[in-house]
Amino acid sequence: MDENDWKYHGEGNKSLVVSHVQHCRVLRLLKYPAEDSENPPQTAEQAFRQIQNIVDFSSNVMSSLLGDKVVHSGEVVRLPLEFVRQLSIKIQHQRPAWRCDKVMDIYSGCALCLPNLTSPTLHQPTPPAPPLCIEIKPKCGFLPSPKHVSKDIKTRVCRYCMHQHYKVANGKWKRRSLYCPLDLFSGNRQRMHFAIRHLIEEPQNNLKVFKGGQCIYSSKEGSNESPDMNSLLHHLRPYFLQGNNRINGHMTTKAVLNDVIQVLVNALLSAAGGDGGQVTDRAGEGRSFCEASLFNNERIRHGSQGLPASSVLSRILQTQMLDTLDIEGLYPLYRRVEQHLQDFPEERTRLQIDGPYDQNFLEKVQKCWMEDDGSVEYAAAKVT
Numbered sequence: 001m002d003e004n005d006w007k008y009h010g011e012g013n014k015s016l017v018v019s020h021v022q023h024c025r026v027l028r029l030l031k032y033p034a035e036d037s038e039n040p041p042q043t044a045e046q047a048f049r050q051i052q053n054i055v056d057f058s059s060n061v062m063s064s065l066l067g068d069k070v071v072h073s074g075e076v077v078r079l080p081l082e083f084v085r086q087l088s089i090k091i092q093h094q095r096p097a098w099r100c101d102k103v104m105d106i107y108s109g110c111a112l113c114l115p116n117l118t119s120p121t122l123h124q125p126t127p128p129a130p131p132l133c134i135e136i137k138p139k140c141g142f143l144p145s146p147k148h149v150s151k152d153i154k155t156r157v158c159r160y161c162m163h164q165h166y167k168v169a170n171g172k173w174k175r176r177s178l179y180c181p182l183d184l185f186s187g188n189r190q191r192m193h194f195a196i197r198h199l200i201e202e203p204q205n206n207l208k209v210f211k212g213g214q215c216i217y218s219s220k221e222g223s224n225e226s227p228d229m230n231s232l233l234h235h236l237r238p239y240f241l242q243g244n245n246r247i248n249g250h251m252t253t254k255a256v257l258n259d260v261i262q263v264l265v266n267a268l269l270s271a272a273g274g275d276g277g278q279v280t281d282r283a284g285e286g287r288s289f290c291e292a293s294l295f296n297n298e299r300i301r302h303g304s305q306g307l308p309a310s311s312v313l314s315r316i317l318q319t320q321m322l323d324t325l326d327i328e329g330l331y332p333l334y335r336r337v338e339q340h341l342q343d344f345p346e347e348r349t350r351l352q353i354d355g356p357y358d359q360n361f362l363e364k365v366q367k368c369w370m371e372d373d374g375s376v377e378y379a380a381a382k383v384t
């Protein structure tokens, strides 16, 4: 393998991604804290198992919850160590400085190989234009159950909106985003439109736009400058020329933005495969509106239709809602498991703390709606 066939693509807190320059493939490599760079924190076999667990969790649990049409699980691959070392040197200067508290894993020679979702293989001999890909990290779309929280504010203002104040105060981002996940997950088209417009205006790490596999729009952490929305809309204009919003054959910037948002709302409400018809409506539970959202409260009363059950967003929300406990409800369960494992370390395997994430594990996750019966089995299913 040749490191020159691969280029830096992006990274998060846990992994670094490189893409192949010709084929629609990416490699997702583990990251370790920089202070561990001399001594890898796990053996190659442990790293292999960690990545295999990710594949199993994705194919046996997430595929079943979200729909196998929208989940790509990939496969674990073993790579020559020399290739990985050269790759790490090659991409180092492209990494954002604020992510360099961690280093790419150059010891295990293991990675997750996935299709490159930012430049999908198109089954057309000459595609009309480079494919567009819009990545959204929507965050949690509901308020935690009042049963488990000690501060009343948590039942009125969502975690994302509270975090915005914290992130601006500590300098992570310069401006507060007016995006609210509860607006996006509302199923109300106007609220969703409002949410996506604010995601585009202040994307932080919740939205990226790729054209032909290249990132053309994203935020830079700590930077004073906002990403250039006019340049983004200039890139997008040719994709939206067939609408009615043209003045003398020319589309205004505002019209391009509206069309882009409309396409995204339609995609998010479209079926992910499987059953349809019902709606996911949290309005009755009083957990679907965040007081920090600037969306006009009055307008919500005139049409909160909820999400179509088969939609991608509804699937994501239902999956998120398997965990409604908030950290305050979860931590005592974590302590219950911890205590049990101190007394009975051999129980780690039976409770599937480190996997395998198989059919049996999925059944435990799905039973999570049950009330807490005080058992370690209940706690382990919630915590793992």
Ligand SMILES: O=P(O)(O)O[C@@H]1[C@@H](OP(=O)(O)O)[C@H](OP(=O)(O)O)[C@H](O)[C@H](OP(=O)(O)O)[C@H]1OP(=O)(O)O
Pocket: 012, 013, 014, 137, 163, 205
């Ligand atoms: O806690 P949050 O909501 O800030 O989410 C963390 C993310 O921050 P965000 O707010 O999206 O910028 C954070 O993302 P970034 O590092 O900011 O890109 C991670 O995804 C983190 O997950 P983990 O610790 O790697 O498992 C996320 O932590 P978990 O809450 O998933 O543990």
Ligand SMILES: Nc1ncnc2c1ncn2[C@@H]1O[C@H](COP(=O)(O)OP(=O)(O)OP(=O)(O)O)[C@@H](O)[C@H]1O
Pocket: 009, 010, 011, 012, 013, 014, 015, 016, 017, 026, 028, 114, 115, 116, 117, 118, 135, 208
């Ligand atoms: N299959 C893929 N195709 C194209 N790009 C991808 C793919 N998987 C990940 N990426 C890109 O790489 C970036 C980092 O990947 P990912 O979010 O999986 O990292 P992470 O460290 O697990 O994230 P987090 O910070 O949430 O823990 C993503 O934001 C996305 O832009």
